[in-house]
Amino acid sequence: MAVEAPSKHVFDYDDEDDDGPVVFKRSNTSSSKQNQLNSEVKKASSQRSDRQSGRQASSVRAPNGQNSVAQTNKSIPPSKSPPIRSPILSPKSSNSSSKASPVVSSKASTSFNDQSKQASKQNKFTAVKEEKSPIKCTDETNSDDDDDSKPLSARLKGISSQGNKGVSTSTPAQSQRFVPKIEVKGSAEDPDDDAPLSARFSTKSNTGTSSSKPYGSHEKKPLASKIQQNGSIMKVKQQKSSMLSDKRPLDKGNSSDQSYAKKPKISDAPTMMKTKQVTVKAEKDDEDDHIPISQRIKKSVSSVSKASSVKQKATKVVSSSFKKINKKSKKDMKNSKYSKSTKLSPSSGDGQKKWSTLVHNGVIFPPPYKPHGVKMLYDGRPVDLTPEQEEVATMFAVMQETDYMSKPQFKKNFWEDWSKLLGRNHVIKSLDKCDFTPIYEWHLQEKEKKKQMSSEEKKALKEEKLMQEEKYMWAIVDGVKEKVGNFRVEPPGLFRGRGEHPKMGKLKRRIRPCDITINIGKDAPIPECPIPGERWKDIKHDNTVTWLAFWNDPINPKEFKYVFLAASSSLKGQSDKEKYEKARLLKDYIKNIRAAYTKDFTAKDVTKRQIAVATYLIDKLALRAGNEKDDDEADTVGCCTLKVGNVECIPPNKLKFDFLGKDSIQYVNTVEVELPVYKAIGQFQTGKSKSDDLFDELDTSKLNAHLKELMPGLTAKVFRTYNASITLDDMLNKETKDGDVAEKVVIYQRANKEVAIICNHQRSISKSHSAQMSRLTEKITELKGLLKELKTDLDRAKKGKPPLKDADGKQKRNLTPEAIEKKIAQTNVKIEKMERDMQTKEDLKTVALGTSKINYLDPRITVAWCKRHEVPIEKIFNKSLLAKFAWAMDVDPDFRF
DNA sequence: CAATCGACTTGGGATGAACTCG
């Protein structure tokens, strides 16, 4: 709780305006600037229709009104007042302030405010604009694109639409069920600006288009289908992980059915892509391009949306992402740590600078090891261990019931490190004769003890911990108090690598102050080392980076572990926003990029062809780039590192992918591809063995260098963000119908699920899943029995007869036919709900929705949709997400990705 | 140009608190 407390304070501070906790904390940072810019831009340039404009103004500026309904006040900051806020000084922070040197903080804060205000003002006016420009990508005009330009998903969808069977077997039922509800009433209000959100949304989103469409019907899932989930077959991953994980097996079966409709887009002008010329994107005309694949499909819709999309462009252009150009300077400064950081001045050319003043208290270390004295057995006899030896033995003992225990590599690595600690002459000579049970049991007892503690005790402990940690939880960046992400130094333990990691089981030694380098403002007091008698390894004052501290990873000394600010900080928010702006920019280039790579499928130059095919896969399947990995890491791949054996050609034009990706999560998918791609893959495979690289001429730096020629700042990962967000935007806009909040939330979840499937975000099936399912089934059966009984009673009641006795032989109350009918209806509703829940549960058992929400879906899409449809944002974003996405909360309701 | 360094984003799982439902 302590944690929270602080945050609250912060909010309170601003509260006056309103309260929202989540709101922006600082106005000045560039991020905020940007925000404002954007919004401004939008307003200025974007306005599409009249009503809209009105609306925007209102919404943006005084969000409150409308929001109140839609979103809770708290979440949405009242933008009305330009942000003033200076958290730091906030009351509660009394203590905090104490830590920060008074001087600094005060001064910073003041200046800060001022600047911030000014900055904000300026921004607003400057609004950029127009850089819009120049070259448009050309062609697109014929929008018709059959689907080419669409995002992958869309493409897929098209096809799949016909047979949604592609979807996992389980789904069909579900989709049907949903359908009915969704449609519903149309209570629209009037469209004016002031009109409540609902009104707006009705106008825009539904406008013609899809309203009638049943939601499940069309497109079902594109990519999704590819991936299948039947749990039956588990492949590689499973095997390897030895039963532990039950990830979604993705089976191939279905996938094959789904085909992509996409046809080669060859048509468009291929050449133009060329790059450099492309510089900024062009204006509108490209209408369809940005439209997600799926959307494009239905032209009608596009018309509507396009208007909005157009407006956005201006905005995007503005985006800051590209500013990094000045980066080089950084190095210099960095080395010479001396410097510049001194000046607090506000906007000193920001170039590369990430902050001007930075104050924090360093990191907190885990408590020293407390020996428990419980003796393990060796060859049946108790053994004495030194505290150090016992500590490591305990780490191992605690893992008795995990799968790691069945992995030889784990035990081997553990033994290597532990035996070193034991020393050459120790009685313990072999792990095989060790019995850690006594220690494990002690551990279980401790756990139990903790569980049994009364809630007061627990609370007290928590408070105490909070008290100790409080000072480490916050940093003051440019005068603003921000949460620190991971201020706790990682405790020692046994390394738990994912998949078949060669280093699993190795001892991750304790980190000490002398391992840690602190980065802090030049004028800030250097944090006192929390462990008496020790000192930090180094102190830096590098304002070109955002980390507060780092140490070398004990498992892999070449790598570092950093302490950063929390996701809710404006530094993070700013880069998050830049990430999405870059992805939105891709929207304007995507059509040409697709045309270009399509053309290169048949290029004579092998490298060129490989780049084309790899880009296609990244775009269509949302594969990761695939950097090279060392031998001392788990053997996983991404696009550029795919092995010949990971792809199987299935005539006439399908490819079956099967490989372990990040975190050793298996990716299995069979997709139909364009013939030239199919042929190219075949060529890349010929003459190679299964373990050879499929793209032997390629690596991520070459690929990214090429992408960068197509669009400034473009890299492989941008495609994932783009396709994820565009899919969400598209699905939401296509499928949201009138209905109650719960129904809309379901729509959102379906879209979210779609994205998760595209990105292959999996989770393991919970241990209790099958038990839960059977329990539900049982309940449903029971209810159905009840239903039958009620029907009998109804018949009898109608004839004036009393109901039959119930199962226990007791006489039931004599109800009127009307009453019985009512009961029947209630029961039916209950059954339907249960079945629906069950289906959802089954469908999501291996799909992780959170990852995409956190990392891939532009929060502005969600916020705008919530505003348009009067869905409280809290229904979609939890507290942390609200905080993380504070920068997106004041988005215009008309925002489209 | 390849290898390495460096910084930052993305990811799944574990844990425990907060709800739900009987």
Added chain:
DNA sequence: CGAGTTCATCCCAAGTCGATTG
């Protein structure tokens, strides 16, 4: 109110990608 779930957080591993180095 208690067992079972669901949800939010924490934890830290594992990617991406630009910059440097040699």
